[in-house]
Amino acid sequence: MDTAGDPQPPITRRATPRTVLMCRPDHFTVSYKINPWMDPAAPTDTAKAVAQWQVLYDTYVGLGHDVHLIDPIDGLPDMVYAANGGFVVDGKAYGALFTYPERQPEGPAYMDWFREAGFDVAVPDEINEGEGDLLLVGDVVLAGTGFRTSTRSHDEVARVFGREVVGLTLVNPAFYHLDTAIAVLDPEPVEGRQNIAYLESAFDAASLEVLRERFPDAILVDEDDAAILGLNSYSDGYNVVIAARATGFERQLRERGYNPIGVDLSELLLGGGGVKCCTLDLRR
Structure with missing residues (x-):
């Protein structure tokens, strides 16, 4: 019997x-500008940022x-x-070495925390901004x-992790880190x-070819x-915490069987960050 056109059973x-x-x-x-989102002349509200961040924290705890x-x-x-503070896999923490002087002191601060938490710290020699540009998908x-x-x-x-590393080139300054243009949906x-979700226009042609070959079923976000920063989201495999205003992405996730949870981090967006930017995976 030919079943090629039959609907596939939903993924659990x-x-x-x-x-x-x-x-x-x-x-x-x-107080400075190092990405297109930042405007030092625009007012910010620290108390509001803390309150919005607390909702994200409470959401994670509730999950x-x-x-x-x-x-x-x-x-x-x-x-x-926090995602920019390093990249942690198999109990080993690869530290961050930031591009801009304004953020460079964060690297040692996060590496000190990793050491105190019992992680084996690899001090970087090369410029990197942690999970902002390093996303683990499988191996x-x-x-x-x-x-x-x-x-x-x-x-x-x-060299540090003994894993395959696939380079992807970003071309739109508004999506200056990989985690603003790709969401890992299945940890x-x-x-x-x-699987992943991504924004096609954020990448050069060669990178798009790689993404299409490796992730043919990816969600393409508008x-x-x-x-x-709807793609700057965090998934546990079922629950996906996303920007509350990313309603199209929310619909796409529901259609694929995920449970999107919207949070408002509009104040932190003024600094160019969202859900994933505030979240660093600690993988033992």
Whole structure:
């Protein structure tokens, strides 16, 4: 019997508890400009940023995730974007070496926390901004470059972790980190596969070819949802915490069997960050 045109059975999504690191935005403000989102002349509200961040924190706790905190440091307003602080796999933490001087003190601060938490720390020699440009999908590391992270760091990551590293080039300054243009939807394999969502226009032609070949079933997010950092989201395999205003992406996720949960991080968006920027995976 020919069943090629028959509908496929739905995939059963399962949440897996995650362990993450976050940083309260007690010192958040926009006092310099290092990405297109930032405008030092525009007012920011630190109390509002803390309140919005607290909702994200409470959401993770409510989902059963183990949330660790690093103490914020006065004078480092972007420290809230914990994802940039490193890349952690198999109990080993590869530290961050930031491009801009304004953020460079964050690297040692996060590496000190990793050491105190019992992780084996690999001090970087090459410019990289942690999980901002390094995303784990299965055994493969998707590694972004183009604005912040050096391609030389991709080779360093491959040596440190002994994993395949796939380089992807970003071409739109508004999507300056990989985690603003790609969302990893399946932290654990589902029926032998793991999927992502991404914004096509954020990548060069060669990178798009790689993404289309590796992830033929990926969710392609539109410009409107990407423009509010809708792809800067965090998934446990079933629950996907996203920007509340990314309604198109929300619909796409529901159609694929995920449970999107919208949160409002509009104040932190003024610094160019969203859900994933505030969330660093701690993989033992």
